[in-house]
Amino acid sequence: MSSRTKNSRFTGSTIPQNSKIDNEKSGQEPRTKNTIQNFSSSEFPDFDICIIGGGPAGLEAAIVARTLGAKVIIIDDNPGLGGQLIKQTHKFFGSKAHYCGVRGVDIAGILSKEVKGSDIDILHNATVVGYYDDDIIGVLKDDRLFPVKAKTYIFATGASENTLAFDNADLPGVYGAGAVQTMMNVYGVVPGKRAVVIGSGNIGLIVPYQLLQAGVEVAAIIEIMDKIGGYYVHAAKIKRAGVPIILKHTIIEAQGKECVEAALISKVGGKYECLSGTERTIECDMILIAIGLSPLCELLYQAGCRIDYIPELGGHVPYHNEDMMTTKKNILVCGDLACIEEASTAMLEGKIAGAKAHEALYSRTKQGKKIVRQAKQELSVIRSSPFEERITFGLGKLK
Amino acid sequence: MKGYLKEHPILEFKRGKKIKFFFEDREVEGYEGLPIAAALHAAGIKVLSFSERYDRPRGFFCAVGKCSSCLMEVDGHPNVMVCMELLKPGMRVRRQKGQKK
Numbered sequence: 001m002s003s004r005t006k007n008s009r010f011t012g013s014t015i016p017q018n019s020k021i022d023n024e025k026s027g028q029e030p031r032t033k034n035t036i037q038n039f040s041s042s043e044f045p046d047f048d049i050c051i052i053g054g055g056p057a058g059l060e061a062a063i064v065a066r067t068l069g070a071k072v073i074i075i076d077d078n079p080g081l082g083g084q085l086i087k088q089t090h091k092f093f094g095s096k097a098h099y100c101g102v103r104g105v106d107i108a109g110i111l112s113k114e115v116k117g118s119d120i121d122i123l124h125n126a127t128v129v130g131y132y133d134d135d136i137i138g139v140l141k142d143d144r145l146f147p148v149k150a151k152t153y154i155f156a157t158g159a160s161e162n163t164l165a166f167d168n169a170d171l172p173g174v175y176g177a178g179a180v181q182t183m184m185n186v187y188g189v190v191p192g193k194r195a196v197v198i199g200s201g202n203i204g205l206i207v208p209y210q211l212l213q214a215g216v217e218v219a220a221i222i223e224i225m226d227k228i229g230g231y232y233v234h235a236a237k238i239k240r241a242g243v244p245i246i247l248k249h250t251i252i253e254a255q256g257k258e259c260v261e262a263a264l265i266s267k268v269g270g271k272y273e274c275l276s277g278t279e280r281t282i283e284c285d286m287i288l289i290a291i292g293l294s295p296l297c298e299l300l301y302q303a304g305c306r307i308d309y310i311p312e313l314g315g316h317v318p319y320h321n322e323d324m325m326t327t328k329k330n331i332l333v334c335g336d337l338a339c340i341e342e343a344s345t346a347m348l349e350g351k352i353a354g355a356k357a358h359e360a361l362y363s364r365t366k367q368g369k370k371i372v373r374q375a376k377q378e379l380s381v382i383r384s385s386p387f388e389e390r391i392t393f394g395l396g397k398l399k
Numbered sequence: 400m401k402g403y404l405k406e407h408p409i410l411e412f413k414r415g416k417k418i419k420f421f422f423e424d425r426e427v428e429g430y431e432g433l434p435i436a437a438a439l440h441a442a443g444i445k446v447l448s449f450s451e452r453y454d455r456p457r458g459f460f461c462a463v464g465k466c467s468s469c470l471m472e473v474d475g476h477p478n479v480m481v482c483m484e485l486l487k488p489g490m491r492v493r494r495q496k497g498q499k500k
Contacts, residue, residue, distance in 0.1 A: 045490075065429065077464055078464075078484070084463070085418070088409060089409045096460070103409070105410075110425040117455040127464075150409050160461060160463075160466065161461055161465075161466075163466075164461070170455055170457060170468075171455075171458075172445040172446050172447070172456055172457065172458025172459075173445060173458065174458075174460070175458070175459065175460060175462070176460055176461045176466075177463035178458060178460070178461070178462070178463070179460060179463070181483075182461075182463060183437060183440060183462055185402060185410060187412075187433050187434065187437040188403050188404045188407075188410070188412035188414065189402060189403060189404070189437045189440050189441045190402055190403065190404055190441065191440070213407065213408050213409065214404055214407060215404070258445075258446055258456050259445045259446070259456070261459070265432070319458075348464075
């Protein structure tokens with residue numbers, strides 16, 4: 001962080017870095033001593049399984065749990081289902097079972113159609129705001145707060161985009177790369193005229209390509225490391241389109257009065273320090289931050305689940321075993337919340353979570369066992385790729 | 400309308416009715432059902448609020464209801480997350496300073 005940094009926006013988790021949070025072991029009262037007296041009464045019956053988040057992981061979990069016979073509700077804070085798939089216009093790759101060759105937005109359509117065609121209850125535009133005593137969650141919808149109770153919860157809350165501290169990082173025009181993707185691909189809004197992208201992970205490579213498709217100029221992709229972070233296929237595509245990927249560089253300042261007018265970048269040395277004399281400005285009206293995501297684990301922290309700090313998985317993640325179960329018996333996790341990865345792995349984790357949640361409530365079924373075995377097999381195939389080494393290493397730290 | 404994508408190689412945009420709303424008492428056009436932040440952005444309005452202490456201009460950051468960078472006053476209600484709140488005809492949207500209690 002530059003010492004000149006005057007002001008930057010802060011988002012994300014307030015949990016200090018590198019801390020392990022374990023309510024039970026610390027001997028403190030779990031932080032769930034909350035009363036529910038402020039709730040309006042609920043008109044919702046008790047559910048077997050409540051799924052928080054209707055993205056790829058949550059939807060797959062719901063479909064599997066329902067198929068096996070559980071009574072399921074999905075709570076999602078968006079007007080439609082699909083989570084962040086709805087803005088992903090690129091085709092997925094992998095095997096046919098993982099919707100290879102299908103665009104993310106179409107996968108969202110397939111999954112939501114299947115959910116809507118079943119008797120799974122869906123609460124749209126509803127935010128889960130807390131986890132309370134007696135394993136009740138508080139739901140805020142249309143300015144009304146009410147409780148929902150389920151025997152088992154599957155959290156599939158996803159992740160939020162990381163911010164980066166540099167001078168004027170709070171200037172309008174500094175956006176999350178995913179935010180720009182939402183603006184142009186979901187709402188059809190022209191996001192800007194010329195973009196500089198910070199970070200060359202998969203999001204940092206895919207979003208600029210989609211900007212070009214929408215007719216927006218991309219000045220450059222800036223990467224602090226000495227190699228590109230994302231898949232080679234995406235990098236090759238954006239390079240062919242003529243967008244330079246500038247390695248060993250970082251942003252030091254967003255320039256402009258009311259909105260971004262330029263980005264000041266600099267070369268970095270071996271310790272990622274800015275090398276003076278190498279600064280240069282790139283004119284742009286948008287700076288896209290694509291430096292990673294952080295799992296949205298606040299609710300699990302409140303519920304008393306153990307949270308571990310594993311940078312390879314995205315920072316603070318709820319502890320979970322390979323059955324996607326947390327340290328709390330009635331809580332499972334899946335998707336980016338469990339580990340920042342791809343939508344295809346999120347869907348597989350969702351399948352495991354859905355089947356295991358059903359198994360914990362009733363008994364092991366042949367069908368459920370088969371779903372879990374298959375999903376685990378497919379996960380291990382995906383994770384055996386050298387691109388996933390970091391994830392495998394991080395998952396190994398979960399103990 | 401300016402500010403909206405017209406042609407896209409992959410996507411087709413189904414938009415709501417064209418409606419009028421107010422930004423700082425100025426009449427602005429937008430499509431019904433879009434989040435307020437999207438309609439404002441398309442209308443060229445990027446500064447959504449000012450920071451509490453230093454009056455620094457602020458815009459949206461995440462656009463998916465996670466970061467609270469886009470809080471505005473909507474129809475008299477402060478702290479409305481305009482990236483999630485959907486546009487309705489005649490809405491009165493104002494910039495706010497800091498977070499209101």
